[in-house]
Amino acid sequence: MGFSREEYWSGLPFPSPGNLPDAGVDCVFRGKLTLLCDAKTDGSFLVHHFLSFYLKANCKVCFVALVQSFSHYNIVGQKLGVSLTSARERGQLVVLEGLKSAVDVFFRPREEPHPLQFLREASAGDLQPLYAFVRDALEPVDGAEAAWRCPVLLVDDLSVLLSLGVGPVAVLDFVHYCRATVCREWKGNIVALVHDSGDAEDEESDVLLNGLSHQSHLILRAEGLATGFCKDVHGQLRILWRRPLQPTAHRDRSLTYQYKIQDKSVSFFAKGMSPAVL
């Protein structure tokens, strides 16, 4: 139709997937928590986008990958133009592979601290060992020249912790500590994915989602279409800035786009303007 993706993405704090600039991280948008939320659809394409974006922007990334195996992220990363194995080898990327470590934790002596220590405990514990892992992974090394730009913590995803028996308050405390260290002290960013079950019965998920929403600066919400599955429009993305109550913001507080996921990128368009529909 003649509308380019750039027009829709101008002004957003990160570039569109598929159009990654070389310049890297915009220094205005640092020290923030970005919340990725999905409802009735799969929002993991946002996780892959942010992972490849921050690796290309030369940031030190700590990736807590609880849902998929490392090779899965690697394969998708290669389509987006980054190699996770080489990033891990040169020390830019630290990955906690949840699926593998969850088994390891039972074969280690109990005294050794493990990030997923809470799996061994009978009662719901706190996530302090996980926070210690993140802190050790992202701590800036004194004396060495700044090889990497700001530290970034990426979590996929936080709702899995609820199903593993951790209470929502413990997860909120973990995110609070990560914010205090990564965002406030080291001026880094945090990106975390959480699921919105939409089920009115699931109070823990609601408390977690609302608590995280109150702590975050930017909320990206991927929703399935209300009318159901569509081949050409995979869902819609709502972007909400949690800004102070300023008068007459020159930009709207929330924007909505629809998207279609392709093999190597995602294309975004305004509502109702999908090329297949027009």
Place this chain on the structure above:
Amino acid sequence: MPRPFHVEGAGQWTVTPSEGVRRGTGRILGMLESLLALDGLVLLRDSVEWEGRSLLKALVKKSALLVYHDLFRDPLNWSKPGKAHPGGPLEALRDLDKRTGSGPATIALDSLSWLLHHLPCPTLCQTLHALSRQDSCPGDSPPGEQVRVLGLLHEELHGPGPLGALSSLAQTEVTLSGTMGQASAHILYRRPRQRPIHQTQWFSILPDFSLELQVEPPLESRPRSDPHTPSVDPTTHLTFNLHLSKKEREIKDSLTLPFQFSSEKQQALLRPGLGQATSHIFYEPDAYDDLDQEDPDDDLDV
């Protein structure tokens, strides 16, 4: 001693000795002054869409000097060596009570939701009650001892029980909402021995944390029509004619509908006309007809 103003995240508490914020009666109070005029607990209820932290900062800024307690960094004592208060957040809160013994004070709690998640609700309510010194009769404590507590509460995180308990403790309750990009505060004042007063204010917070009152936006929210697309008449390029000429329109308007019950029809039905006699049925039974009045269909097996 004043420090750089920094109130963010859960578990940060500020104590400010407020100086003469109360004005005399008979003067119109600004919104911030009227919120700070009463002692006791001022509850700010916000939601994800309409955040209340900037209003809390504006209120704290209005309360003059600032002493800042950092509980954001390490509230649960996870770092070694621990920098947090040894007794946890509850003891830190109780210590604030003892520390503000001298002079009027304003305590700002960001946020009460964090405290509700980590402390049992009755304990928190008792501590807040003790902090705002509601028990003391007005004659007992000297006038300089008045304490004001500002608490920020996130509405979606708690059930109706804790929300109701904190709401009943509060002398002033501010609920934030808004419409069409404009924020509003619905304020409920509970003065002792007076009726509660409701007030709604539309406002916005400037970057230097001062408050600016706004006019209420119009009630009906029309969808903003795009001025760039001209309105198009859909009947211009059709292959058939949808328009009516003047004569055709007159004929159409004067037509009476067949099933419409007008007064003419009513008169025609009530009064049979000249041409309409009552109808008669002439029946001549032939030889084979045997009309039995009790069994006209002839199918009873009696």
